[in-house]
Amino acid sequence: MDFLNQRRAFLARTAGGFGSMALSTMLQPNLRSNEATQWFPPTGEPHFAPQADSVIWVFLNGGMSHLESFDPKPELDKHAGKTIAESPYQSVQDPKKLAQARVTVVNDANGQQRNKLYPTQVQFKKRGQSGIEVSDFFPHIGGVVDDLAIIRSMWTTDDNHGAQTQFHSGRHMLDGEFPTLGAWVHYGLGRLSDNLPQFISMGTREYWNKKDGHYLGPRHDAVPIRVDPANPLDFGKPERPLSAAEERLVFDLTANLDRHRSKTEPADASLSARLASYELAYRMQRALPIALDFSKENAETQKLYGLDRPETKTFAMQMLASRRLVERGVRFIQIQHGGGGAGSWDAHGDLKGNHTNNCRQIDQPLAGLITDLKRRGMLKRTLVVLATEFGRTPGSQGGTGRDHHIFGFTVVMAGGGLKGGLVHGTTDPIGFHAEENRHYVTDVHATILKQMGLNSRRLEIPDRKRLEIDHGKPITEIIA
């Protein structure tokens, strides 16, 4: 599919005679070009040749344990029950090393250091040709390990669940609200589809991360959808009787009247934008139910994702929907897994039970997605991310759980021009601190932007100077 030409054709059509620059300027009244600084809003063109067109961003709310998923630590079992001070690794508690934490909630029961080493709650196996160890919580994901780039050396600074926001925006909760990665991509790049919103979210978004655009504006918030062909969008269905035929006539009349009006107002760019938005609205409410209708997917595919099992069904539907949406030209899909409280992965107690249950819900569907994307040749241009706000403490909390852990944790990426079957970065032998190739969360952003052909510095807005750390650095070692 020639996305680029399709997009150009769309811009040319909607912008009338004014070109894409006029359109994007018009759409951003706050962000007019500033002659003094020679700044212009993005044109929608990538800044350099992109390696990926779309992103599927899976986020596990609450904090997945790196120690029970992708970062095996036999030393934990060996010294289980000892305090860290009694183990050979007391140096991890060097106050200087711990200083990166920025405390959000003082005296909170959570977000504390836990000193008594807690053994790994699951076995690991070498998997795939690469022989990368993945835990038994993730047998299916282990099956596609040769397509994964596993980054074991992430760190962040918010010791509470504001770190969810931090992972999406790069900024600590106390810094205020900043655009999320999806919003930047949406802001920077033009459309791949005339029929669908370009930035979609699914799943459970808790109160601290309901928005994306922030200073870029609400139009860069993700459009939340439900994987329900009958009712996928807010205001997607008439709240009073209105037949499809009536609706079509209403939309047609509006469009015809606006088109007629544009004859007398040929230079009114907002009028052309409105015409375009009505076209898109009409197409969107038809295209979405089709994109979310799985009846044409054969039984084998449905089974591949785990649609046939109650414990995997919900997430499987989101994963299959993601593939179908990417296929139809959606740029950025954000799926949040795990609701309730700060997120279902927040295993302060009974980590084993908690992760058994959570991992089971996502293992097969996510592996199914990667397998399916790959066999359809889509994985090359689709970047899949499995992220979470932080890892979990090597020490135990309350005897059966692990607390929040910001000093070292794991993120997994796949496709979109990245290498597969690769482990990048390390934590120390008890999984406490990221050691080799340490990466702050914005390095993940930078990697994705690079693959999407965007230079974050060129997206910057004059009045909103970003910090060095906001931009991050691409993790070049995992790029193919």
Next chain:
Amino acid sequence: MLLIALLLLVPTKADQPQPAPAKSLDKSIYLTKIKPLLAVRCLACHGALEQKGGLRVDTVKHMLTGGDSGPGLVPGNPKESPVLQRSAGHGAKRRMPPKEEGEEVGQEDLVRIEQWIAGGAAAPENETEDPDPRNHWSFRKPKRPQPSSVSNNPIDPWITKQWQDQNLKARPQADKRTLLRRVYLDLIGLPPTPEQIDRFLADSSTNAYAAEVDRLLKSPQHAERWARHFMDIWRYSDWWGLGAEVRNSQKNIWHWRDWIIESIDKNLPYDEMVRQMLAADEIYPTDSSKLRATGYLARQYFLFNRTSWMDETVEHTAKAFLGLTANCAKCHDHKYDPFLADDYYRFRAIFEPYQVRFDAPQNSIDPLQGFPRAYDCNLDKSTHKHIRGDEARPDTRRKLEPAAPTFLDFAPLAVQEIKLPPQAHAPEIQPWILEQYLKEAAKALAAAEGKVKDAASAVSLAEKVPPAVESKPGKILYSDTFDTLNPQAWTITGPGIWQSSQGTVSQTANLNSRTALQFKNEFPTDFEVNLRFRITGGEPWRSVGVSFDASPGNENNVYLSANATEPKLQIAYERNSTYTYPEAGKQGRAVPLNTPFDLTIRVQGKSVEALLDGKPSASFNLPDRSKGALLLTAFTATCAFENFEVRELPTSYRSPLSSKVLSLSQAKAQLAWAQAEYKTRQAEPEVLRARFTARTNQVAGPEAQATASALAAAKLQSQLAVFKAQTALALAQMELAMQGPAKEAAVHAAQKNLNEAEKAAKAPGDKFTPLTASAKSPESNIESSESKTKSYPTTSTGRRAALARWITHPDNPLTARVIVNHIWNRHFGQPLVPTLFDFGRKGSPPTHPELLDTLAVELMEKGYSLRHLHKLIVTSNAYMLDSSTAQPAEYKKDPENKALWRFPSHRIEAQVVRDSLLHLAGTLDLSRGGPPIPVADANNHRRSLYFFHSHNEHNQFLEQFDDAGVLECYRRERSIVPQQALALTHAALSLDASTAIAQKLSKPNLTDAQFVTEAHLVLLGRPPDAEEINLCAQTLNQLMREDKNATSTRARSLLVLALLNHHDFLTRR
């Protein structure tokens, strides 16, 4: 040769772009590439603002002169030019700009600079240095400029001047309909009704428009409409947090919203609004109507982090009132404006002492029913600079005193401590507080009186009841001595090993679950069971007893538990598989193993009484009864049953819980309690008065009086305490009479308390409790109890009052300009200074500087009357122009319409969309003020500004049209996105409105064409042309054809729906 030198100096990667050919190394390279680069990377520290190391690089001349360590630039010699060398990171010291200050200079630019220096560092001859930032236009006081042409309206000469300067032909005046719709939407946020349109069209007097404007400016809807604008700028937000915990803003903050509306309604001068919001507690400390204004400060509240709270207060106070980006100076001196990091913390010091509290409103003694307000709480709290903005690194060597930014030296911040009137720091001494307390006390007294009457009649009723017939045991319905396990009577349910021997039936298996004997015989709904048994072992609960009404998932259960840590007798119940163990049905007691117990259970209706060895031990009223089996149960227990009987209840049995008819002794106990309570309530008013007087004298009276009244209050208070203890004892005694020995301990404890109270009353001292009239919001989530209860200071620092005076000082160059710009923006849809919150050097310059200054001066001279400013603007010629873009020559010259050659049409705001729909439908509820409408109540028809609006909760329909962000909203977004089309077509709001509007427009015998015309006039403010009538008529026909049942009413309402989606409806033209 040159190339070789370059390669030596600057390590070049193979893939770097090659240097430009030497011929372009002239001054144009300096002007187009090098100077702009230096401006971005170097000027913050080496320019007009600051000259680190004595060096400035804003002109070549300055670079040649250099700084403390010699010239910055040696033409022809890149190697000796520190400007290049330091940028490239050469030399001993760190590279420029330092890593944390800015991005390094790229390879391409380094090569370019090198070539330029090597080529002789050519520069324009008369290069001017950057002006002194203190002379920036907005930092100098505005003066009224004199226009060359004369006009009725001081606005127009400056608009006309730009048309002339740029040779632009302006649009003609808008037609009357368009103008009327424009000004209605602008001033009241609602479109004109057909009657209002007719009135205006019929009035051909020259004064017609001005009269409309006056009417609108005085309407209450104008206050609501413009209040929403100010709520945007001042970040209005209802509270949000986690669950019930307030973390941001405050509950009842809507009182501030109502203050904003009322202030606009009575045209309160803008400078006075600013003063009240920042410091009403210091300027008008006892005027609760004005104190509501400090909701501005209460809204900044953040539970978790005082620095974040202060940062937001500083940032948005500076942005909203002064157009200064003070926030840029939090970590380092401002890079563009002469705003020092020290200035930032001096500004913070102004706010450092303040906290938030609630005072009781006039109709309640509950402070939390009042409104949140600011007050200075921590007078001595010092402010320190945070090194690099890191709150973990305060520079404690220096204490920063409150001060205005040093570069704005038109007047100092004149801080004067303010002595607060007593009722401000001790609101409990206001007479109405006492009245309110007395009112509550009178209510309680009346209730107590009623109770005494009821209790007295219960006594006389009990006296009339004939002496209870000697209660006789009920008839035995079944009896079992457990010589064997009688299979006719019992079925074993669950696991367990049941055997009988020597007159007992025993369960001997150690189980981790329950086993039971199910009774097979019939028995009545009200019954008595007697069970003699021993608990012999098991782990851990060792619970043995009787279940009745048992069915899967439901039962009632009375058992003895010989659990090691919590042995007890318990009445419990299970509903829908969930067990409840009510505290009221429990008797904690020793339950020794292998000891026989006689458990008697009496069930009468919902009441259950359990007697142990004949002694009433526990009773409980079940939530309900249902039919089910009776079982003898053993839960993780081994046991031996010795005897079992089912009986009818004893004759004349009444449950101890039945309150209808009490025994005489019970009734008397109840009366005693009611009388004790009455006595207490009777004594209360005098005590309240004494506490009030004592506190008043303590705060405001002469010392002698204070001492005497404190002694009196303490004495009365201690007497009241005795009455209260007596009441508590009487209550315990009544419960003993009603519920039996279980309450003995409570009686004992109450007696002890009474003894202590009596003892204390003998030496009452002078300590008394003042009435409560205020509640302080937690200063943080880890506030100490001391801090929670400390009394309010009797003085206020006066810092905020000084700031308010300084901001509204006639010589302040920013305040009037900033508000004029905000107001202009909301009338025209585009501001004069595009960066609404940044009037500094990084901000954009005004499009019409003389106009901005004219209006700023005008506003100040007219006593900051916003109404005057509104009228000036909306009656200007510029405001009344047509908005059409159809003027290609002008469009080409000035596509952004900066010169205002046409009225800048723009999309209406979220609130205007929704309110207009309801208004045109005739269903808008215009009731004003009060608590916010919950978001869940989406079908509420009040004006949109009344919806609950916080970071977490907002109305979904408004959200589609770029509702105000609560974190900051100096300018509304005006996006045009598909979701808006869906909301407008599908929401119940618009579908209902379109039906109602169509009905309202339908006059008898209206043809389709006439209807279409009417609809255009009312909804779009203009008549349709022939083509539009044609398009609409066609659609009406199609709609009729599509649906056989379609009526013309339905078709017409759908036509209205289409027009509600029309660009002209959503646009202020």
